[in-house]
Amino acid sequence: MIDVVVVSRKNEAQDICSYELVSVDGSPLPAFSAGAHIDVHLPDGLIRQYSLCNHPEERHRYLIGVLKDSASRGGSQRLHEQIHNGARLRISEPRNLFPLADEARRSILFAGGIGITPILSMAEHLAHTGADFDLHYCARSSERAAFVQRLKDSPFSERVFLHFDEQPHTALDAAKVLAAPEDNVHLYVCGPGGFMQHLLDSARAQGWREDRLHREYFAAAPVDNSQDGRFSVKVGSSGQVFEIPADKTVVQVLESHGIEIAVSCEQGICGTCLTRVLEGVPEHRDLFLTEDEQALNDQFTPCCSRSKTPLLVLDI
Numbered sequence: 001m002i003d004v005v006v007v008s009r010k011n012e013a014q015d016i017c018s019y020e021l022v023s024v025d026g027s028p029l030p031a032f033s034a035g036a037h038i039d040v041h042l043p044d045g046l047i048r049q050y051s052l053c054n055h056p057e058e059r060h061r062y063l064i065g066v067l068k069d070s071a072s073r074g075g076s077q078r079l080h081e082q083i084h085n086g087a088r089l090r091i092s093e094p095r096n097l098f099p100l101a102d103e104a105r106r107s108i109l110f111a112g113g114i115g116i117t118p119i120l121s122m123a124e125h126l127a128h129t130g131a132d133f134d135l136h137y138c139a140r141s142s143e144r145a146a147f148v149q150r151l152k153d154s155p156f157s158e159r160v161f162l163h164f165d166e167q168p169h170t171a172l173d174a175a176k177v178l179a180a181p182e183d184n185v186h187l188y189v190c191g192p193g194g195f196m197q198h199l200l201d202s203a204r205a206q207g208w209r210e211d212r213l214h215r216e217y218f219a220a221a222p223v224d225n226s227q228d229g230r231f232s233v234k235v236g237s238s239g240q241v242f243e244i245p246a247d248k249t250v251v252q253v254l255e256s257h258g259i260e261i262a263v264s265c266e267q268g269i270c271g272t273c274l275t276r277v278l279e280g281v282p283e284h285r286d287l288f289l290t291e292d293e294q295a296l297n298d299q300f301t302p303c304c305s306r307s308k309t310p311l312l313v314l315d316i
């Protein structure tokens with residue numbers, strides 16, 4: 001855990017603030033790679049993940065961008081309302097679940113709305129290393145697009161394409177941009193669920209290989225829980241069996257019996273709770289594992305995923 005202080009909070013766009021964080025004792029912060037995020041521990045115990053959007057060579061600060069989302073579970077509102085210059089926060093070391101592929105000959109970066117944050121860091125890194133890339137940034141309007149001036153002032157500004165819904169002539173033509181996939185070109189997408197689905201579907205329709213498609217979700221889509229049933233989990237090490245009722249997660253039931261599984265996002269995005277499955281078939285509800293990884297059925301995210309079989313045996 002790292003203690004940091006907010007040295008600069010700026011309004012970057014409508015409902016989007018950036019927070020510049022430095023360590024309380026002035027020491028360099030742990031190095032990070034483009035696409036990494038940190039867990040931010042808010043004063044009342046909430047933990048939220050935010051991508052780092054500064055240049056990944058920097059060690060003297062971390063920069064995060066936060067969209068105040070009234071539909072969120074409260075973390076972003078709390079940051080906007082309670083965290084100002086001089087506030088202290090506890091953060092985790094950076095983790096990267098959305099890394100750039102070293103072998104890419106060229107990268108195409110797509111950001112939707114606040115999804116620009118990890119993409120910015122990626123663009124900085126790619127430009128710094130002289131790599132070939134383009135960045136497409138989609139937002140509802142220029143007022144809602146954060147960091148536009150930074151992009152315009154950047155040494156890679158000619159690689160940036162802005163697409164605003166309010167300016168139909170700037171609309172992104174995904175089929176055209178993604179036409180004729182080449183083997184060493186990688187695609188990175190971050191933004192709202194519908195935006196990401198559209199781009200990933202467009203890429204697949206054009207014949208892009210699944211392992212060339214990289215994505216990071218900010219929030220899970222709402223899940224219909226109405227048909228959820230009960231099932232059991234067996235703790236592999238002790239043989240204890242617990243019933244998971246329809247309205248509880250595996251993590252909640254195990255925790256109530258003193259068995260802790262580390263969690264962070266609690267919605268299947270971060271992978272913190274990933275647990276190996278020894279027997280049974282999980283019903284995957286996460287956005288962390290790839291489709292191929294899910295199909296192996298040898299691990300699952302007990303914060304949200306359930307079971308297709310009456311019993312799951314877990315490697316804990």
Ligand code: FES
Nearest residue numbers: 264266268271303
């Ligand atoms: Fe994030 Fe389970 S806690 S995936």
